[in-house]
């Protein structure tokens with residue numbers, strides 16, 4: 001399996017005056033821009049790293065990640081020489097989210113890829129679900145991707161090959177009765193993927209990844225409650241690299257839209 005390479009330190013070209021200006025205009029038209037929600041830690045951070053290594057400029061949206069997490073992510077991006085911006089925003093607040101996307105548009109001029117990665121999960125028995133828990137889960141996992149897509153639409157149209165990639169979950173395909181709000185929200189996100197793929201074709205491709213249990217190296221402690229690996233056909237948990245492989249495929253496969261790729265070691269075939 002491919003491992004993440006060590007970041008390489010790239011020295012910036014120091015140019016002055018008109019030359020620098022022309023180079024800037026040229027490269028800023030050519031360089032690709034990715035927006036990643038929840039991109040400062042865990043899976044989102046690995047996605048941010050991958051896109052940065054693939055020469056995207058990145059706009060990273062985070063909410064409650066602490067300074068240490070943000071600084072760690074920025075340090076890696078600095079080592080790659082990536083053009084980036086971090087934006088703090090609670091995606092449940094759609095007024096602020098709209099304003100934020102306007103700022104991103106002003107800063108980067110266009111968006112080539114929107115990755116709707118932010119999500120929340122809570123294990124709760126049916127009888128203990130509260131309206132607040134339900135609304136919170138739907139707001140982050142479903143409403144935010146819908147409205148992020150809508151707010152980013154005009155900037156996506158400025159790209160030659162725009163795309164939206166939603167990070168769903170096999171919880172949206174399987175029937176996890178201990179995670180009713182989460183499963184409904186991710187099922188909704190999968191449906192949203194199909195609907196937007198139709199609505200936005202042929203201009204914007206829209207696909208989703210439905211991960212199974214993914215353990216993030218170095219952040220294992222925070223992994224959601226896990227089933228035994230023996231219950232997964234491929235007999236192991238997934239790693240961030242497994243998701244990145246699917247992401248690469250979606251980004252590169254120009255004839256792909258409206259698809260949901262389950263990256264789950266075969267777990268969802270046990271439906």
Ligand SMILES: NC(=O)c1ccc[n+]([C@@H]2O[C@H](COP(=O)([O-])OP(=O)(O)OC[C@H]3O[C@@H](n4cnc5c(N)ncnc54)[C@H](OP(=O)(O)O)[C@@H]3O)[C@@H](O)[C@H]2O)c1
Pocket residue numbers: 037038039040041042043044061062063064065066089090091092117118119120121140167168169170210211212213214215222224
């Ligand atoms: N890891 C897995 O096994 C697995 C399996 C299936 C699906 N997924 C999906 O993959 C995605 C990432 O998973 P993960 O394990 O890295 O999740 P995680 O550890 O729960 O992280 C969630 C991310 O969402 C962001 N977020 C949550 N609420 C937000 C809000 N109100 N506004 C803005 N950002 C918010 C968080 O940012 P802050 O910390 O900055 O608030 C964080 O970066 C999620 O959508 C998850 O459902 C993961």
